[in-house]
Amino acid sequence: MMTTPSLIDELECALAAGSNVQRITMLARITDLFVEGASCYSDGQITLFDEVIARLITAIETKARAKLSSRLAQVRNAPPGVIRTLAFDDDIEVARPVLAMSERLEDADLVANASNKSQQHLAAIAERRSLSEAVTEVLVARGDRQVVRSVAKNSGARFSDAGFRMLVKRSNGDDALAMQVGVRRDVPHQHFLRLLQEASAAVRNRLAAENPGAGGAVETVLGGRITMLEASLSEHRTDMKYTRQDISELKLFILPKR
Numbered sequence: 001m002m003t004t005p006s007l008i009d010e011l012e013c014a015l016a017a018g019s020n021v022q023r024i025t026m027l028a029r030i031t032d033l034f035v036e037g038a039s040c041y042s043d044g045q046i047t048l049f050d051e052v053i054a055r056l057i058t059a060i061e062t063k064a065r066a067k068l069s070s071r072l073a074q075v076r077n078a079p080p081g082v083i084r085t086l087a088f089d090d091d092i093e094v095a096r097p098v099l100a101m102s103e104r105l106e107d108a109d110l111v112a113n114a115s116n117k118s119q120q121h122l123a124a125i126a127e128r129r130s131l132s133e134a135v136t137e138v139l140v141a142r143g144d145r146q147v148v149r150s151v152a153k154n155s156g157a158r159f160s161d162a163g164f165r166m167l168v169k170r171s172n173g174d175d176a177l178a179m180q181v182g183v184r185r186d187v188p189h190q191h192f193l194r195l196l197q198e199a200s201a202a203v204r205n206r207l208a209a210e211n212p213g214a215g216g217a218v219e220t221v222l223g224g225r226i227t228m229l230e231a232s233l234s235e236h237r238t239d240m241k242y243t244r245q246d247i248s249e250l251k252l253f254i255l256p257k258r
Helices: 005-016 020-040 043-057 062-072 080-087 092-101 107-116 119-126 133-142 145-152 161-171 175-182 189-198 201-210 212-235 244-251
Strands: none
Touching (some): 020 043, 020 062, 043 062, 062 080, 062 092, 080 107, 092 119, 119 133, 145 161, 145 175, 161 175, 161 189
């Protein structure tokens, strides 16, 4: 058992005067001990592992921390304090495994991380199997193009009304993102219509082709635009902002009714 005097003594020696190699060896032994019996440990025992491993990781090199992160990322009852420490490590090789996979991280941890860490940290979070509305709002608001595209295509991500609004806004001029948002089954109708209004003709046609049910929405949006253009043409005959050619070209984007 990890609490035997010999192992505790070794730990104290490794921390006090041991070399980096000794500390890494000690960490490997303790991690092995934890992983092998993780399913059987009580909360109190996990807390003890948390304290011991936390002391060791403050004194080891990046490569060893990254290896620890990979080993603990998929352990459902991994020491929570250690997991949080690894997640907030500035080195993405250390943080990525737990940010992308660990179930020990709570929404508050993910929101704090996404609010303050690098775009690489945000990209790792965007890959998680499931994401809450609170987390996706931060990812969409703060993430770069790669992060936003990643979270938009994540089928396990949930978005609030504000989150979808930001997604649609960021889709303007980004056909790849517009497509990813447009094919989501959970996108609210009003945001889908707004997306169509801002999307390129290529995106509108692809969305209509991939989702036959979207054809009516495309026609509705473009039909409304044509009505506005025709009204403008009638009101400004001498200084026309739009020409009849503009209207004719816009009508070509409307697919035939099925």
